[in-house]
Amino acid sequence: MxxxxxxxxxxxxxxxxxxxxxxxxxxxxxxxxSQVFQAGERHVALSRQFFNKTSRNIVENPYANVELxxxxxxxxxxxxxxxxxSETDGELFxxxxxxxxxxxxxxxxxxxxxxxxxxxxxxxxxxxxxxxLAPPGPDDDxxxxxxxxxxxxxxxxxSVVTERLRRARDLExxxxxxxxxxxxxxxxxxxMLLLPDESAKRLYTVASRGYGDSGIxxxxxxxxxxxxxxxxxxxxxxxxxxxxxxxxxxASGRAADATSEPQKxxxxxxxxxxxxxxxxxxxxxxxxxLAGVLTVESRSSLGFxxxxxxFLEVIGHQVASAIETMMLRAEAxxxxxxxxxxxxxxxxxxxxxxxxxxxxYRNDDCVFVGDEYLIRNVPGRILWxxxxxxxxxxxxxxxxxxxxLDPGLGLPPVKDNLESxxxxxxxxxxxxxxxxxxxxxxxxxxxxxxxxTLELVERDSA
Amino acid sequence: xxxxxxxxxxxxTGRRAFGAxxxxxxxxxxxxVPACGAERLLANLQDNGHVAAxxxxxxxxxxxxxxxxCMSVHESGVHERALxxxxxxxxxxxxxxxxxxxxxxxxxxxxPSFAVTFRIESMFEQTPGPGAGRGVALGLP
Numbered sequence: 001m002x003x004x005x006x007x008x009x010x011x012x013x014x015x016x017x018x019x020x021x022x023x024x025x026x027x028x029x030x031x032x033x034s035q036v037f038q039a040g041e042r043h044v045a046l047s048r049q050f051f052n053k054t055s056r057n058i059v060e061n062p063y064a065n066v067e068l069x070x071x072x073x074x075x076x077x078x079x080x081x082x083x084x085x086s087e088t089d090g091e092l093f094x095x096x097x098x099x100x101x102x103x104x105x106x107x108x109x110x111x112x113x114x115x116x117x118x119x120x121x122x123x124x125x126x127x128x129x130x131x132x133l134a135p136p137g138p139d140d141d142x143x144x145x146x147x148x149x150x151x152x153x154x155x156x157x158x159s160v161v162t163e164r165l166r167r168a169r170d171l172e173x174x175x176x177x178x179x180x181x182x183x184x185x186x187x188x189x190x191x192m193l194l195l196p197d198e199s200a201k202r203l204y205t206v207a208s209r210g211y212g213d214s215g216i217x218x219x220x221x222x223x224x225x226x227x228x229x230x231x232x233x234x235x236x237x238x239x240x241x242x243x244x245x246x247x248x249x250x251a252s253g254r255a256a257d258a259t260s261e262p263q264k265x266x267x268x269x270x271x272x273x274x275x276x277x278x279x280x281x282x283x284x285x286x287x288x289x290l291a292g293v294l295t296v297e298s299r300s301s302l303g304f305x306x307x308x309x310x311f312l313e314v315i316g317h318q319v320a321s322a323i324e325t326m327m328l329r330a331e332a333x334x335x336x337x338x339x340x341x342x343x344x345x346x347x348x349x350x351x352x353x354x355x356x357x358x359x360x361y362r363n364d365d366c367v368f369v370g371d372e373y374l375i376r377n378v379p380g381r382i383l384w385x386x387x388x389x390x391x392x393x394x395x396x397x398x399x400x401x402x403x404x405l406d407p408g409l410g411l412p413p414v415k416d417n418l419e420s421x422x423x424x425x426x427x428x429x430x431x432x433x434x435x436x437x438x439x440x441x442x443x444x445x446x447x448x449x450x451x452x453t454l455e456l457v458e459r460d461s462a
Numbered sequence: 463x464x465x466x467x468x469x470x471x472x473x474x475t476g477r478r479a480f481g482a483x484x485x486x487x488x489x490x491x492x493x494x495v496p497a498c499g500a501e502r503l504l505a506n507l508q509d510n511g512h513v514a515a516x517x518x519x520x521x522x523x524x525x526x527x528x529x530x531x532c533m534s535v536h537e538s539g540v541h542e543r544a545l546x547x548x549x550x551x552x553x554x555x556x557x558x559x560x561x562x563x564x565x566x567x568x569x570x571x572x573x574p575s576f577a578v579t580f581r582i583e584s585m586f587e588q589t590p591g592p593g594a595g596r597g598v599a600l601g602l603p
């Protein structure tokens with residue numbers, strides 16, 4: 001006797017299900033169903049986004065029939081259902097709603113595609129359709145495609161990743177170790193880590209693997225797309241068969257760019273596989289507060305299984321706690337370090353011949369080097385403060401503490417993300433302007449170095 | 463493409479079909495349903511003949527549903543196999559793009575099958591959205 005819990009892959013939404021219903025006057029109706037949710041051992045839930053013919057039939061006649069396909073084995077299962085209730089709030093509704101919001105937002109359909117109710121059905125019978133597949137031939141390796149990951153392997157990988165994370169001494173090292181371990185131990189080759197900015201309205205990419213250098217600093221609004229939805233809802237999203245929806249959204253974005261005026265201060269595009277078929281996004285929550293979002297992408301629709309989700313959630317909890325702890329520790333140690341350290345200006349270094357022109361646009365705190373966009377917002381203001389101090393008073397040594405206390409930078413009084421902002425700034429400089437260096441000196445202190453003569457210009461706008 | 467039926471006590475059953483032919487002039491449709499697992503569907507057709515069929519275009523999810531009464535059911539012959547082969551080739555192509563294994567796809571038994579022929583009495587919009595379920599003029603000759 002098959003149990004619902006054994007059909008996890010069928011609930012992933014990789015292959016659409018079929019739902020059949022029948023009106024009170026005996027007219028059948030059959031249509032596709034994007035996803036079926038398991039709601040306990042004997043119930044499933046279907047999303048109702050519109051009051052369509054299926055919904056009307058269910059009101060008249062509570063019986064339904066659903067056909068599910070396992071995307072890995074292609075085995076077909078048939079469920080006989082009886083409608084039990086509609087839920088419009090609660091955990092199940094929120095989980096289903098988050099998924100729909102993410103797709104709607106990603107495709108620009110927010111407010112149009114939304115969950116009206118989670119319709120819960122009792123499973124009266126569950127059948128496996130026999131004979132769907134011919135017996136394997138001599139060249140077919142019948143069991144090879146199943147290959148379930150053993151619990152032992154999962155636990156070993158979890159242990160290795162945890163151990164590596166424990167070695168991190170600061171945030172930059174934590175991010176690096178995390179993404180390297182996910183690649184090395186789990187083969188996740190396309191990963192991103194995003195943190196909320198000071199306004200808590202946007203997330204910015206502080207580390208990534210598999211997208212080259214292009215993604216560092218890329219931003220996404222809270223509630224926008226899959227990542228923004230995960231950030232707002234605090235719920236993990238594992239999406240399969242993304243291809244069509246994401247291609248549509250990205251193509252729409254490209255079309256809009258092609259017809260509109262070029263942006264004066266371009267956003268850094270969010271990194272992503274143009275042909276991603278599945279995505280897993282995990283909210284990093286510590287004491288109920290969003291510390292960041294970790295995302296993993298794959299070109300395969302079968303890229304992520306239930307255990308990947310569980311695994312990354314465990315890792316995510318650890319990373320969230322580590323981020324919080326390190327931020328608080330950094331602030332405490334900086335205070336101590338400032339008490340000890342002398343912040344006397346150091347002699348101005350001999351200037352080289354090469355001139356580097358930098359421009360700061362006050363209207364959006366954007367820094368350009370030459371004609372190229374470098375960085376903006378808080379990291380932009382931090383960089384400009386450092387550059388001004390260097391040019392005006394030959395200062396090269398700075399402390400995180402003084403940045404925190406500078407009201408002009410706009411950092412919030414507590415949990416200001418300064419550490420991660422400095423990591424982002426350092427990485428952007430490495431990529432776009434290696435002539436400017438921010439070198440860690442001691443805990444909470446760093447040195448600015450350049451071999452160029454700097455020419456600073458400030459403008460109200462471009 | 464999908465076929466839906468219902469039993470005497472209004473319990474519905476739906477299956478995937480692999481291939482169809484439409485005689486627009488006569489308003490007659492034939493869909494090919496794999497024999498494996500088709501028992502309930504065939505019994506329903508024999509009982510009351512009510513049938514629904516949905517056709518969807520994967521590239522944009524455009525879909526239509528036709529409904530009518532069953533005229534005949536027969537085991538599809540070898541001469542009807544080519545149509546089913548063509549449909550399955552396109553279907554498996556889509557699954558390959560999703561990462562499915564070619565070896566497994568070759569083992570799917572969509573034949574032997576039953577040819578379900580029915581008279582088209584009504585047609586409905588089935589594209590996902592608020593308009594799904596709206597009647598569509600048959601527009602056939």
